[in-house]
Amino acid sequence: MPEHSFLAYMEPFKIFGNVxxxxxxxVSSHLIDTGDGLILLDTGYPQALYLLLENIRKLGFSPYDIKILLHSHGHCDHIGGTARLAALTGAKTYIGALDKDMVTGKEDTSYANELGYVFHEAFTPDVLLQDGDEIQLGRTVIRAMHTPGxxxxxxxxxxxxxxxxxxCRAAMMGGSGTNTMEKxxxxxxxxxxxxxxNYPGVIARLEKEHVDIVLxxxxxDxxxxxxxxKMKQTGENTFIDNTAWPKHLAGCIRRYNTLLESEKE
Ligand SMILES: [Zn+2]
Structure with a gap:
């Protein structure tokens, strides 16, 4: 297995507050404790679901308290655990409306083919998100922005x-790899x-947002x-850093321009 495999375990930890x-x-997954149940943002590769469950329990939470399974996009590395977690917990599944067919199994654009395995994790989303939608649970409100590309x-x-x-204002840019933008x-x-x-316009829109913590x-990213x-070593919260958002977005544009350049050759 390559170093960057499905099973690259990482310790779970608190980023800030209830996140x-x-x-x-x-692949990143984030757990949000809303005070009235948990929101899980992205469920990782299907092969790594047991690591996700272990990490949730390690922090003292129960997977059975997950009420919402929220997704950045429909690729297999972000929705891989969703079908089984939804069956286990009864949690509602949320995804961007235009990624619906990617996860229902209608067509396999999940990127599983490209990674050399067969995608078996199809599910029917309960909520199809549009730009500006708000997801509310307990004391948490999450605003969704449609950022295609x-x-x-x-x-x-x-x-x-x-x-x-x-x-602090936390944010996740929902997907920036140019692999799936290649012609x-x-x-x-x-x-x-x-x-x-339209991707440069999407990035320009994201750049207008003030963000203290990048997820x-x-x-x-x-x-x-x-x-x-570093946080473990120094005790200081290294995630609060308002330079991280513009830096990440600048990287997105750089990689996009590299892709366009490579297609000219
Ligand atoms: Zn992806």
Whole structure:
């Protein structure tokens, strides 16, 4: 197995307030304790579901308290545990409306093929999110922003998180890999080019938002592991960093421009 495998275990930890990292080194998952049940943001690879369950329990939570399974986008590494978790917990599943067909099994655009396995984790989402929708549970309100490009239905999320006296604005950019914006991929699955063509506009919209804490869609987005190790060592919250959001978005545009350049050659 390569180093960056489905099973790249990572310790769970509290990021700030009621937001926790429970994912792996391969894909991020975040748990939000709303005071009236849990929201899980992305469920990882199907092969790593047992690690996700272990991490949730390790933090003292019960997977049975998950009420909402929320997703950044429909690829297999972000929705892989959803069908089984929904069956286990009765949680409602939420995803960007335009990624619906990606998860219902209507067509396999889940990226499982590209990773060399067969996708068996189809589910029917309970709630199809549109731009500006709010997801509310307990004391938590999450605003969804439609930010297509990586997939047609990619959603980014914004929420206020309070720890004691201090409130921070946390956000996740819902997907930024250019692998699924490459022309051969779009052609293979008949995905419109308009989404990728609009991507710079999407990034410009995200850049207008003030964000104190970046929640990585993958750990590379905000150096989740490095920040965690430093926080553990120094006791200071290294996740509160208002330079991380613009830095991540600048990286998104850089990789997008690299893709366009490579297609010219
Ligand atoms: Zn993806």
């Amino acid at each position: 926790y990292f429970v994912g792996t080194k391969a 990586h997939t047609p239905g990619t959603m980014s999320y914004f929420l206020d998180v309070t720890d004691g006296e201090k409130t 051969p991929f779009l052609e293979r699955y008949s995905i419109s080019e308009k989404w990728r063509n 990585g869609n993958h750990i590379e 905000n150096d989740t592991l490095g920040r965690y190790l």
